[in-house]
Amino acid sequence: MVSMLRRFLPVLYITLVVLITVTLLNFTESITRAQIEARQHERIEALLFELFPEMSDFFFEDDLYTIFDNSTEIGYAFLATGVGYAGDIDVLVGLEDATTLKGITVVSHQETPGLGDRITESDFINQFRGLDIDGVALRKDGGQVDGATGATISSQAVVDAVREAAMEKIKELR
Amino acid sequence: MAGFVREFTKGIVISNPIFILALGLCPALAVSNTIDNALGMSVGVIFVLLGANIIISLIRKSVPNIVRIPTFVVIIASFVTIVSLVFQAYVPALHESLGIYLPLIAVNCIILGRAEAFASKNPVTASIADALGISVGFALALLLIAFLREILGTGGLEVAGTSLFTLPVLSEHPLALFVLSPGAFLVIGLLLALFRRIGAIKHE
Numbered sequence: 001m002v003s004m005l006r007r008f009l010p011v012l013y014i015t016l017v018v019l020i021t022v023t024l025l026n027f028t029e030s031i032t033r034a035q036i037e038a039r040q041h042e043r044i045e046a047l048l049f050e051l052f053p054e055m056s057d058f059f060f061e062d063d064l065y066t067i068f069d070n071s072t073e074i075g076y077a078f079l080a081t082g083v084g085y086a087g088d089i090d091v092l093v094g095l096e097d098a099t100t101l102k103g104i105t106v107v108s109h110q111e112t113p114g115l116g117d118r119i120t121e122s123d124f125i126n127q128f129r130g131l132d133i134d135g136v137a138l139r140k141d142g143g144q145v146d147g148a149t150g151a152t153i154s155s156q157a158v159v160d161a162v163r164e165a166a167m168e169k170i171k172e173l174r
Numbered sequence: 175m176a177g178f179v180r181e182f183t184k185g186i187v188i189s190n191p192i193f194i195l196a197l198g199l200c201p202a203l204a205v206s207n208t209i210d211n212a213l214g215m216s217v218g219v220i221f222v223l224l225g226a227n228i229i230i231s232l233i234r235k236s237v238p239n240i241v242r243i244p245t246f247v248v249i250i251a252s253f254v255t256i257v258s259l260v261f262q263a264y265v266p267a268l269h270e271s272l273g274i275y276l277p278l279i280a281v282n283c284i285i286l287g288r289a290e291a292f293a294s295k296n297p298v299t300a301s302i303a304d305a306l307g308i309s310v311g312f313a314l315a316l317l318l319i320a321f322l323r324e325i326l327g328t329g330g331l332e333v334a335g336t337s338l339f340t341l342p343v344l345s346e347h348p349l350a351l352f353v354l355s356p357g358a359f360l361v362i363g364l365l366l367a368l369f370r371r372i373g374a375i376k377h378e
Contacts, residue, residue, distance in 0.1 A: 010238035025255055028259050039266045114353075
């Protein structure tokens with residue numbers, strides 16, 4: 001009986017340790033949750049403002065942000081993900097209507113500093129302002145976007161991600 | 175008190191985790207590209223190592239030997255999760271730039287190494303001194319590497335968003351190599367060689 005107990009003691013011990021730590025983690029999570037959500041909301045709001053400076057409010061449902069200016073719908077925004085040179089590139093895409101882009105902004109990426117990260121510079125990004133959806137392709141593929149110098153793969157990834165995601169969302173919106 | 179000071183200074187010089195023990199090189203290579211990242215990482219490591227050493231030292235007599243390592247890992251991982259949540263809530267930019275290396279503190283061999291080699295055998299005060307010494311040693315090493323890499327790689331120094339100084343020629347033509355991974359290997363390699371040489375001279 002005593003040897004039985006001795007055998008189970010380590011199991012009980014680590015179970016107890018796990019129970020205590022999980023409780024403490026739950027507690028920490030509950031304190032920080034509101035703050036984390038507020039930060040994420042702030043961040044998205046700031047990014048949407050970059051695309052729609054006239055925005056007064058936005059509404060999020062089914063991965064789609066609907067942008068309002070004093071209760072008038074002025075556009076949509078959604079996230080697109082492309083596979084870059086060193087990892088995923090997340091891009092926020094703004095749509096003015098079913099055929100025209102409002103603009104794009106790079107949310108996160110891991111591209112090479114000084115080369116691939118030129119996709120975040122305004123020279124590249126501003127080409128998407130007011131661009132017709134059919135023009136979203138690199139110039140060599142018959143589109144209207146010039147790839148950023150030294151960032152061929154990264155530019156291709158952004159263009160492909162924006163086009164594919166926009167086509168899909170437009171289909172859903174119709 | 176003398177013991178406390180000895181345990182503390184040991185970690186900074188004679189058993190500096192990075193330059194002498196060559197432990198924790200993964201975060202030292204990955205997040206030493208800017209002073210800000212190095213500072214953030216150091217704060218994380220100081221908190222986790224201090225917390226883990228205290229708790230492990232407190233329970234060292236009650237923990238069954240057979241589940242010793244799993245228990246230590248659970249405790250360390252919990253402290254890491256707390257750091258990760260707090261960073262995410264209050265310094266989201268730092269949380270993002272540290273990325274995967276913040277949760278990876280959990281498997282940093284410095285932390286488990288100190289738990290196993292020190293905190294599980296010594297009383298609480300000594301464990302606190304050990305944790306502080308080792309993590310300050312880690313922080314200083316990380317800051318030294320980041321200092322060199324940021325200056326060479328960007329031509330200036332920026333702490334918490336405010337620029338301290340920019341060098342005239344280097345800021346126009348920065349050696350971007352030093353911000354990238356190969357630069358980390360070069361800087362750490364040269365610093366390791368330098369510290370070995372200093373150690374060898376003292377020995378003679």
